[in-house]
Amino acid sequence: MSGAAKTNAMRLIEAAGISYELRQYDYDEMGPGGTDDPVLRERIFKTLVTRGERRGILVFCIPVDQELDLKKCAAAAGDKRVEMIHVKELLPLTGYVRGGCSPVGMKKKYPTVFDETALLYDEIYVSAGQRGMQMAVDPEKLIAFTEAACADVIKT
Secondary structure, X not given: OOOXXXXXXXHHHHHOOOOOEEEEOOOOOOOOOOOOOHHHHOOEEEEEEEEEOOOEEEEEEEEOOOOEOHHHHHHHHOOOOEEEOOHHHHHHHHOOOOOXXXXXXXXXXXXXXXXXHHHHXXXXXXXXXXXXXXXXXXXXXXHHHOOOXXXXXXXX
């Protein structure tokens, strides 16, 4: 791990017996994180936090180069309407900052949905809970651990 301190997300994944590989990168506030390698980029998933009209806080994990389709998100979550939370709400709700939000280890357990494309890969990358750090993990194990659903939630 080259001296990096373990985050809560890494500790929880390890405690669950799920193997992962840590990948560090230079964080860029202006762009999606991780790499310019198009093959690797399609396996990097960002974590986005929304608020459903009926269900409250909802978490979605989608490919880093894609956009959420809020209508699809509402349908997948069984809600009437879903909207993105304001960035200033992210830390108080999740314990994570923008660019370092992981689907693992938030302050509370929120309903989570991964875009169905996650299941196309043997390994996907999600934030390890800190800017510039990602965990490469088996998507099926991650989805089971987070008790997430899978659905088509990206714009086409």
